[in-house]
Amino acid sequence: MNFSYNWLRELVPTLSTEPSDLLRLMTLKTAECEGLEPVGEHFATTVAARVLTVEPISPGSHNRKATIDAGSLGLRTVVCGASNCRPGIVTAYAPPGTKFDKTDISRRIIEGVESDGMLCSAAELGINKDHEGIVELDAVPGTPLPALAPDHIIEVDNKSLTHRPDLWGHYGMAREVAAITACPLRDPVNxxxxxxxxxxxxxxxxxxxxxxxxxxxxxxxxxxxxxxxxxxxxxxxxxxxxxxxxxxxxxxxxxxxxxxxxxxxxxxxxxxxxxxxxxxxxxxxxxxxxxxxxxxxxxxxxxxxxxxxxxxxxxxxxxxxxxxxxxxxxxxxxxxxxxxxxxxxxxxxxxxxxxxxxxxxxxxxxxxxxxxxxxxxxxxxxxxxxxxxxxxxxxAPPKDTPAIRLEMPWLIRKLGRDITAAEVRSILEALSFGVTESGPGVFTVTVPSWRATKDISIKDDLVEEIGRMIGYATITPVAPATPTVPPHDNPRRKAHRALRALVAAQGFDEVYNYSFLSEETAAHFGFAPEAHLKVLNPISSDQSLMRLSLIPGLWKNIQDNARHYDQFRLFEIGYEIHRKEGSLPDEVSHLAAAVYQKTKEQGPFFEAKRLAECILPGCELKPAEARAFEHPSRTADILWWGQRAGRIFEFHPNYVEGRAVLVDVNLGVVESLGAADKRYKPIRRFPSSAFDLSVVTLQRTLTGDIEKLLRQHAGPQLEALDFLRQYEGAPLAEGQKSVSFRLTIAAQDRTLSSEEVAAVRDNIISGMRSLGFDLRV
Amino acid sequence: MLESQLESLSRDAQARIAAALTPDALEAVRVEVLGRKGALAEISRGMGKLPPDEKKVIGKLLNEAKTQLEAALEARQNSFAAAALSARLDAEWLDVTLPAPGVRPGSLHPLTQIQQELEDLFTSMGAAVLDGPEVETEYNNFDALNIPADHPARDMQDTFWLEDNYVLRTHTSPVQVRGMAKLGPELLEHGTPLLMIAPGRVFRNEEVDPSHEHTFYQLEGMMVDKNVSIAHMLFFMKTLLTHIFKREVTVRLRPGYFPFVEPGFELDIQCLICGGPGCPVCKQSGWVELLPCGLVNPNVLRMGGLDPEVYGGFAFGLGLTRLVMMRYAIDDIRHLQGGDLRFLRQF
CATH class of the missing domain: 3.50.40.10 (Phenylalanyl-trna Synthetase, Chain B, domain 3)
Structure with a gap:
């Protein structure tokens, strides 16, 4: 909403506050003023002038040379292109030095004729949009243009007028100005x-x-x-x-x-x-x-x-x-x-x-x-x-607007400063509220009709009226009472914070991606668009779905950053939005992290696996059936305490050039599992014995499975089982591999004899052989 | 005779020890002189024939010579060992400026960093940190905050509408009501003020350009107690901002309209660049608009299950995205969610 300073002054005739000061006061006490623009500055010097003669300058030019009588400014010569420029009319003449919005008028030569200023159209004068010809006036040459004067426009932010129907007109704002400056208000209505x-x-x-x-x-x-x-x-x-x-x-x-x-x-x-x-x-x-x-x-x-x-x-x-x-x-x-x-x-x-x-x-x-x-x-x-x-x-019968009861002690408590009853009364009355003192320190306040439609109905509204008029700057800050109990804990936030620190320490850079997804991307990843919660009024079609997975976002990050880096690691912690019948969707927090390498060699699968193990100590991977975007031979579920807590996979080569491995952990599941109770086990006092075993098996037998079998056969005295290496090639047959482990055996209460150790070892060997494994010792 | 023989042997051995250039040469001297079949042993064996008083004198001299030579030998051995060690240390020179192997440490997003910093600050002031969902009901996002349907204040926040009349929350303010309901009874009934914050992601249906984003971050803050005044709010905001900006800040309040507070304010801080006289950053006004705040509207207190005749409070909304941009002088808001490592690795 734009307010004309001149218009306001017409309604507050004794107003003497300069426009820039008024703008500041209005901002502090009424509504946010966003700018002050001078308009019609040219009216300060523009005068009426009578055209005396008009003669052509050169054939083919619409410009003509006019002699004008500008009253006390004397006779002047100007070049004018307007078709209505004719002897006898009185028009607006802007002499050199006149300031217009875009240019200042100066004396200049036009088509060989020196033009001593300019005759103006209504558009040039900012009166309307009429560019056709110069204005024709009924005025005395040499005098200022009638009722046209320089003005200032105060621009007020419409949002700050949302609750003030009365401020959508000059008279309403003039009422505020009058109250702020203690000047009388003139009602233009008869x-x-x-x-x-x-x-x-x-x-x-x-x-x-x-x-x-x-x-x-x-x-x-x-x-x-x-x-x-x-x-x-x-x-x-x-x-x-x-x-x-x-x-x-x-x-x-x-x-x-x-x-x-x-x-x-x-x-x-x-x-x-x-x-x-x-x-x-x-x-x-x-x-x-x-x-x-x-x-x-x-x-x-x-x-x-x-x-x-x-x-x-x-x-x-x-x-x-x-x-x-x-x-x-x-x-x-x-x-x-x-x-x-x-x-x-x-x-x-x-x-x-x-x-x-x-x-x-x-x-x-x-x-x-x-x-x-x-x-x-x-x-x-x-x-x-x-x-x-x-x-x-x-x-309709006018709505009842109940009076508001305002108690001074309550008001003072809300403001946090003292104020006298007389001040309260004078502020409210200046804003046209009806005020009667119904008891000591108790006012009954009636609301003027133009504030009663929605704006003001409760005593809290009056706190604002009084606060803004006394000026919030007059309130001295006072320390509030503070809580004396430790704040309510938020374990999830703590866990996320620790997780972020851990993942960053592993070399991952944190990204924030949008919660939106396009139908096209969803389809590209094989997610059914209808499984997603839809945005009914998306800004663009690529933001029409709420994300069901953080993976597409990271995938895009990988594509973008692969243009600049040969290898990188990044992660995001954010919500998956899962629609749910009949209630707000489930917002499931996930951590997704990716390791990218441009080289096509082995790829960074185990770097990603290492992250999974840092986040979920003791987790196990279980090969899983791949989705469209997953490498069919390099995809696994991440199990933690036996539960499916996440997924690890290398991107299918159709999706990423180079190699990128992604770990996606459901933090909701992790939170529900929590950390296991830990219990101290006494430190063993007797020495242990170790021996190595190599298991020869088919190439695609899972090392994890072999480990489990070895553990079963080793029994309770197995203290440690460490993977040493795996080997393929001669002298092993094609399609076979040898996996070597070091097993450490010990007892809590004694040193095991070499016979006892041998017995454990033999038990493992015979057990494994009976399952069809070949063992090298 | 033995006496002079011993003396010359000793002198000679001292000279040879001093002259030995390698540990091996030194060892040869030791064997020759101090060894079981060495010169001293030979003299010792020859002593048996001497009369007892002479034997005593020679024996003493022999011991003295032996001790001296052993000491000389050890000193020489030590100097060889020291030389060998220093040669080894010198040979083990490392170019310490070579890069360390392994991965470089990663980074936390600047929004994470500022959010954690603020969470710590508020927690130290006794505030609970709460979460609210990003998808909200229309009721929680608007109606419960005193913004009924068809209220023009809904225009102040361009909203993403979802199916089933859900919205993407346009502000973190819905957590006010959730927070009062959750913590109000527990704290207030025991005479303890309720102080809480809720940082999080919010959404506005806006075209994205260098200074506008449809997804950004806010931190909602709220305090509720029996007698909460504008003066309390001012103190709190001033303290808070002084800690955020790590310097004394001057604040001012002016009227601002937000339906969930009454009175509502815009809080400005005196421009930290020019300090007040006016500069391009503050558009010559000397003040920078920083955050909206106000006393909690009684209707909102009621929505949170509290009696506005008994309790009052203040609430504010800090723009985290804006703070990050101010702190690091980021000129394009789109970097924050662009996922570009060239940007992210700067933090």
Whole structure:
């Protein structure tokens, strides 16, 4: 929302605070001001001037040389390209030194003629968008342009006005300014201008919830033309396009009072009644923007007996629009239900200046004020008008706004500083609250109608009113009471933190990937798109699913980084989102880590396995059936305490060039398993004996399985079983391998005799041989 | 006669010990002189024929000579050993600037680092660290925070909608209500203030560019107690920010609208670059908008199961992503989730 400083000063006539100071004060006490822009600086030096002569410069050029009478500035020569530049007209003359937004005017030679300044179009002056020709004025040469002056625009962040329907017009902001600067506020509205005669139009309102108030007035003898320049300039400066006098007045009232208005061409209406009703199914309306809208009963419309003439609170209809030949109008000034306007405007994707205001919950009391102001303005710029009949006004009974009880001790406790009852009263009264002291230190506060629609209803709201006006800078920080018990523990976060440190120490760099996935990537990985939770309004199609796995994210990281590095390790800890019938999805935390090597040699499988063993000490790998993206001979489940806690696999060569091994650990499972209870075992005091054994077997026999068998046969005296090496090749037959282990045997209570050790060894050998293994000793 | 023989032998042996150039040469001298069949042994054997008083004199001289020679021998042996050791040490020269084998240590993401740092800070102040789900119900994300359907405040947060009316949480604020329900009874009924934070990932439906992300990180903070004032909140925020920025910061509050707090504030800090007079970083205002905060709206307290007539509190939302970018002067937010090791290895 843009506020004109001049406009505010019109409503706070004694305001002397400079625009930049005002901006700071407004930011600290009312709403966030994002910028201050000077506009119309050129009006400081631009004067009216009469064109005396016009002569061509050279054939074929539209530029002409004009002599002008600029009053006290004397006669000047300027080059002007406007077709309407002709002797006799009075126009705007910007002498050298005049500052415009983009350039400063200087004396310069144009087509061989020295131009002593510039004659200006309305667009150049920032009055409207009219570039066709120079402005034509009714003014005395040499005098400043009538009612056009340099101004400052204060830009206020709309988000910070979300709760303040009253601040969507200058008068509301002027009230704040008046309270902040302790200057009197001038009300631009004279309610007496609206006659109370019987109305010339009927209103039939079907839904007082959606339309709490509808006010209208018929006016005749209207002549549609451009608004005077001052009015156009004012609208243009705050970002509204001037259109024609009647439309401009509705916009002016909206920008001043925050009350959106609409004007219908009365002669284009069917019947003598305005209906406020829900749209019928499949009803259509062509709006002022030329679009045709398909309506449902969810939308409220304004209709005549032939059909909708406006979408309530959003936009007017094209058929009843004001045109050049309009002479009789109906001014509509109504109040619509915020949520309904918002829903309609969202559904039709049509946000207008009106809908933006109504969705903030406008004050129903403002409708007739808007009409009164519109009548005053129309009288001023279109003196021949005639008001037909009196005010048509249909309103729901005003809502009860209960008074708020405000106790001084409570207020002081919330603020955290002292304040006197007199100060509280004067602040609230400056903001138009009604204040009565119902007991010692107890106020009964009534809320003005324009703050009562949604903004203020509880005493906490008053803390803000008082706090911001005394200035939060006047509150001295005070230490709060602090907790005296250790904070609630969060073991999961602790575990994740330790895990991150561990994995990073193993050489892995941490990445953060998005929670989104494209259907294409899901399909690429063989994940069914329908298994994923869908985003209904994704920014782009590659973010339409919630990730069910961290693997695709890391896969992309591998592709990207392989362009720059020959080898690397990376990991992520994040959530998999699993949809669940009838409740919020399961968010399962996972750790995924990858080791990449560009070389195609053996690959980093065991580097990745080592990480798995660091994370899950004592885990076992069990070869598993590969998914599409997994290497069919290099994929395993990771078992921990017998449970499937994760997966390790090398990427299928179709997915990664080079070799990349990925470990994916379900931290939810790990958390549920927890750490095993540890129990001390006395340190053995007697020496142990060791011997080596080599098991000859088929190449694809799992070493892990051999180990298990050896353990079984070794019995309880086996203290350690260490893998030494494996060997393939001569003299072993093709397809065979030899796996060597060192076995350490010991007893707790004595030194084993060589016979005892031999017995264990023989037992293993015979046991293994009986299972078909060949043993080399 | 024996006396002079011994003397010359001793002198001669001393000279040979001194002249021995290798441990082997020294050993030859030892065998020749001190060995079982050496010169001294021979003299010793010859002593048997001497009269007792002479024997006594010679015996003493012999012992003296033997002790001296042994000492000389040992000294010489030691010097050989020392030379050998120092030769070995010299030969074992290493180029200590060669790179160490094995993998280089990895790194933690800058967001992890800042989040852990803040968790530690808050925990030291007595705060519980809570988690909330990234997929939330519409109710928890909005309604319970005093943002009903069709409220224009919903525009302040462009929302990703999921099936079944779920949303990707647009802020960490839903954890406020979850936290009050979980910890409120336990703490408050025993007269202990509730202090909690909830860091985490949040989502906004926004196009991504160097300064906008659809996925970013926030830290929600909340304190609830019987008498919590704006003055308390100011103290807390000032202390917190002084620790975060590791220097004294000046803060100011100004009105800000967030439906789940009343009054609501924007908290600005005095620009750390220019210190107040104005510079490009603070857009010449001298202040940098840092975080939204406010006193907890009574409706939200009620949603958390607490009686607003008894309890009050303050809440705030710190932008972790923003803090990371400020701390490391990162000019493109997309780096944070780009997975590029050239970026990540800098931290």
């Amino acid at each position: 309610p007496a201008l609206v006659p109370t005669d019987p109305p010339a139009i009927k209103i039939a309102n079907e839904d007082f919830t959606r339309c709490p108030r509808y006010s209208a007035l018929v006016i005749d003898n209207v002549k549609i033309e451009d608004s005077p320049l001052w009015l156009q300039y004012r609208l243009q400066a705050v970002g509204l396009n001037p259109i024609s006098n009647v439309v401009d007045i509705t916009n002016y009232v909206m920008a001043e009072l925050g009350q959106p208005m609409h004007a219908f061409d009365a002669d284009k209406l069917d019947g003598d009644t305005i209906f406020v009703r829900n749209a019928n199914d499949n009803e259509r309306m062509t709006a002022l923007n030329g679009e045709s809208y398909h309506l449902t009963p969810a939308a409220l419309v304004i209709a005549d007996s032939a059909g909708p003439i406006a979408l309530a609170g959003v936009i007017g209809g094209n058929d009843s629009a004001i045109g050049p030949s309009t002479t009789r109008i109906v001014f509509e000034s109504a109040n619509f239900h915020a949520a309904n306007v918002r829903r309609t405007s969202m559904r039709l994707k049509l946000r207008t200046d009106a809908s933006m205001r109504f969705e903030k919950s406008q004050d129903p009391a403002n409708t007739t004020r808007g009409l009164a102001r519109a009548v005053a303005l129309l009288r001023r710029i279109c003196p021949g008008i005639r008001i037909v009949g009196g005010l048509a006004d249909l309103a």
